[in-house]
Amino acid sequence: MRTLIFLMLFSAAITAEAGAADKKKDTAYLKAAERFLKSDIVKQKNCNICHTIGKSGGTVGPILNQVSNRRSVEWLRKWLKDPNEVKPGTKMPNFQFSDIEIETIVGYLKEMKREIDGTEILARNSNLLEAGKDLFQSYDCLACHRIGKTGRFNGPNLTWLGIRKTRDWETVWLRDPDAYKPNTFMPNYHLEESEIEALVTYLESLTGGENETSREWESITAFFLDARPRERGRLVSERLACWSCHGPNLDEGERNPNAQPDGFVPPINTSYIDFEEEDLAAIIMQGSIPLKIDADGQTPPFSCPPWNDALDESELDDLLAFLNSIVPESAKWEFE
Numbered sequence: 001m002r003t004l005i006f007l008m009l010f011s012a013a014i015t016a017e018a019g020a021a022d023k024k025k026d027t028a029y030l031k032a033a034e035r036f037l038k039s040d041i042v043k044q045k046n047c048n049i050c051h052t053i054g055k056s057g058g059t060v061g062p063i064l065n066q067v068s069n070r071r072s073v074e075w076l077r078k079w080l081k082d083p084n085e086v087k088p089g090t091k092m093p094n095f096q097f098s099d100i101e102i103e104t105i106v107g108y109l110k111e112m113k114r115e116i117d118g119t120e121i122l123a124r125n126s127n128l129l130e131a132g133k134d135l136f137q138s139y140d141c142l143a144c145h146r147i148g149k150t151g152r153f154n155g156p157n158l159t160w161l162g163i164r165k166t167r168d169w170e171t172v173w174l175r176d177p178d179a180y181k182p183n184t185f186m187p188n189y190h191l192e193e194s195e196i197e198a199l200v201t202y203l204e205s206l207t208g209g210e211n212e213t214s215r216e217w218e219s220i221t222a223f224f225l226d227a228r229p230r231e232r233g234r235l236v237s238e239r240l241a242c243w244s245c246h247g248p249n250l251d252e253g254e255r256n257p258n259a260q261p262d263g264f265v266p267p268i269n270t271s272y273i274d275f276e277e278e279d280l281a282a283i284i285m286q287g288s289i290p291l292k293i294d295a296d297g298q299t300p301p302f303s304c305p306p307w308n309d310a311l312d313e314s315e316l317d318d319l320l321a322f323l324n325s326i327v328p329e330s331a332k333w334e335f336e
């Protein structure tokens, strides 16, 4: 009996030990982030005004805690040397770092990497949807994306992803974003096919479930900024991620093979003067499916989704005011 109790205690001690080791592994990236937060560089340059590092910080840039799960050392060097060269128009300043400073920063960022075992994550969840959600959280996709009122603004808001993109498209995208769209800012995670399958199952389930929390957040933000109608309209267009198809400035759409007239999603920066307001509202609320160039050819991958579940009347009004505000002066002049 005594040996049995002893064995039980002994094995419990081993399990506790293994648990502690797991935990230690899991939080190493956070400890590395805390070290970076306390470094001279962050103190001098205030990176945390824009970035969350450790538990707090700004919301302008991506959350940096797991940055090395998605960026290589070479990429980080290039980025720190001249962000604008990698992503033209970015809000990240060029700090004119010396090579030595860059190596110091990269030294910290390299450690900000979480050990993720995809196979284990797939095995510990009872279905693909749960596994996909777990992977999405483990890889910290909300470092750039947003669902409801959590996450950041450096990638398209995913609250309504499921109604605008297909599984097939998402699968191609996650395999290698840069192959689909050269120079995109979305990183390549070099995921296994089984991980992609689970992630896509989760992504397809995002059909507005967190819409109410986004909506509340927008109303409060607009109230405090006194930003109706135009700025709230902009926030609404961000929630629905119009830019994920119509381009970052809504003036240059994505490729849309075999879609009339030219195989691209149309720009919408002049829509406010191209259409009567009533017709514009109808396109937005009811959606629009492009005609094919070649009638026997492929169905164009993108159509304009119907947004009537995502918008109430005041939001639609503000969205229209926003579309009015982005019409370039030159286009108005041509129109008159």
Ligand code: HEC
Residues within 6 Å of the ligand: 041, 042, 045, 046, 047, 048, 049, 050, 051, 060, 061, 062, 063, 067, 070, 071, 076, 079, 087, 089, 090, 091, 092, 093, 095, 105, 109, 143, 154
């Ligand atoms: C004025 C805001 C601002 C400041 C200050 C700032 N950044 Fe950034 N940073 C950004 C933005 C915004 C991005 C994402 C690019 C985009 O969306 O345009 C970014 C991206 C990054 C990335 C890539 C993250 C990823 O996941 O790909 C790294 C690394 C980075 N910043 C490091 C730093 C460091 C180190 C400092 C301080 C020396 C710093 N940043 C200061 C705004 C800022």
Ligand code: HEC
Residues within 6 Å of the ligand: 062, 070, 136, 139, 140, 141, 142, 143, 144, 145, 154, 155, 156, 157, 161, 165, 170, 173, 181, 184, 185, 186, 187, 189, 199, 203, 241, 244
């Ligand atoms: C460093 C920032 C960043 C991180 C982290 C990130 N993404 Fe992205 N993602 C982007 C950007 C930027 C785009 C838009 C790319 C473009 O149009 O060039 C994008 C686009 C997407 C899209 C298409 C969205 C749409 O509206 O059509 C999906 C899906 C996506 N990302 C999924 C993920 C998943 C899953 C993860 C985590 C494994 C992830 N992203 C992590 C930046 C990021």
Ligand code: HEC
Residues within 6 Å of the ligand: 164, 165, 237, 240, 241, 242, 243, 244, 245, 246, 256, 259, 260, 265, 266, 267, 268, 271, 274, 280, 283, 284, 288, 289, 290, 291, 302, 303, 304, 305, 307
């Ligand atoms: C999944 C990709 C996608 C998203 C997201 C999207 N659109 Fe579209 N949109 C399209 C496509 C494709 C067309 C062309 C439809 C056609 O030819 O009938 C289009 C057409 C339009 C048009 C008519 C433009 C024209 O000149 O014919 C307007 C206006 C428009 N979209 C507004 C929006 C707004 C506002 C949002 C965000 C609330 C949005 N779209 C989100 C794909 C998208």
